[in-house]
Amino acid sequence: MKEWFSRIPVEDMIAWRRHIHQHPELSFKEFETANFIEEKLRSFGNIEINRPTETSVLATIKGRKEGKTILLRADTDALPMQEESDLPFASEVKNVAHTCGHDTHTAMLLATAKVLSEMTDQFDGTVKLIFQHAEELNPGGSQSIIDTGALNDVDAAIGLHIIPNLKTGSIHVHLDGAATTAADGFFLNIQGKGSHGSMPQRGIDPIIVGTQIINQFQTIVSRYTTPGELAVVTVGEFKAGDAPNIIPDKAYMSASIRTISEETRTKVEKRIRDIIHNTCETYGATYELDFQHAYPAVINDKYVSQLVMDSAKEVLGDDMVFEAPISSASEDFSNYRQVAPICFVQLGGGTAEDGCGFANHHPKFNIQEDSMINGVKTEVQTVLNFLK
DSSP states (O other): OOGGGGGOOHHHHHHHHHHHHHSOOBTTOOHHHHHHHHHHHHHHOSOEEEOSSTTOEEEEEEOSSOOOEEEEEEEOOBBSSOOOOOOTTOOSSTTOBOOSSHHHHHHHHHHHHHHHHTOGGGOOSEEEEEEEOOSSSTTOSHHHHHHTTTTTTOSEEEEEEEETTSOTTOEEEOOSEESSOEEEEEEEEEEOBOEETTOGGGSBOHHHHHHHHHHHHHHHHHHHSOTTSOEEEEEEEEEEOSSTTEEOSEEEEEEEEEESSHHHHHHHHHHHHHHHHHHHHHHTOEEEEEEEEOOOOOEEOHHHHHHHHHHHHHHHOGGGEEEOOOOSOOOGGGGGGGTSOEEEEEEEOOOGGGTOOOOTTOTTOOOOTTHHHHHHHHHHHHHHHHTO
16 A cells, blocks of 8 residues: 555545536536636645636646656536436536536546645656546647647646446556547538429439438448458438428438548548549539548557556556557547657446446446546556656
8 A cells, every 4th residue: 555545535536526516517618617626726735727728727746856747637528418317416507417427537636636736755757737628529628728838848648537337446558559539520411302202203312312322331441441440430310301202302411430540530531522422423412511520549658558557556456457448439638649648548437237337428427436546546656657
């Protein structure tokens, strides 16, 4: 057991998490959340605080003398959905809820800040802790913080995310390369020509055009991406028509696209554009395509990831630390790679047997609060080891 374990403010951390959970705020609107974070940080002392953007907070803790700089990140925004957890501290804001775990990320990083602020005589270098706004909404908050230049001196960046269907308190690290996917998508309006169902020869059926496009999309992963490389194209919306005997004049679809390499990302986008263009041209339809690029893949650095894994084993034991597979989720933490090598870490927040099996973004999402202690232990030990 490390001497500093006793410094972890467990009861306060749980109280902070519950307060934030009850008072969620949407992306780019985290004003009260940021004020709450700043208030707690100032109460710890020995921390330099500034606001790189309106709703983000950057805390800086300096050790005994100059050295390397490490960044720890927590995201602070909530989701636009109604919570159905029945927790006594459930969201008090209608249709806004912390159903992804950002409340726990924030509470853990506050606890980590408090521990490290009391240990400045035990390390050299600098710790930066960014409480980041707007992870959930493209273009995300990380880029606007990076653009301020406040992180230009960072040598490594660590991000932690809680996952409810992993063993409580376990740490999972993808050791090298893509840890998550890039997330892109599109919104497509197909303009055909309406007609009565009894006279199809007078129309251009956008339903036929749309189904042909969707059918051809099925060849993108199977025939145009490298076998074994993760890629997903999902059409989540397809809408057209109002009556059984009328050929509508337009159809609408939207889709989500996940890839891990920039080469495949570019290739998949080109293929989607070609399929849409050529199919519409073949059937005589026109179209409007809004193709949106979101977050790139999180690319874990081998050295930093191994350091995180070794640090977690040091404080939790080998049986609580695991190598993680690639996740098909996406994260704007990926942008921090512009300033330093990064590592994205998963923290187990419970299992279905614990009653915490609902996935992130589910209205009944919940975690085992005991798991947060191991998140703090991992963050603190990673900082100490990196700054040695």
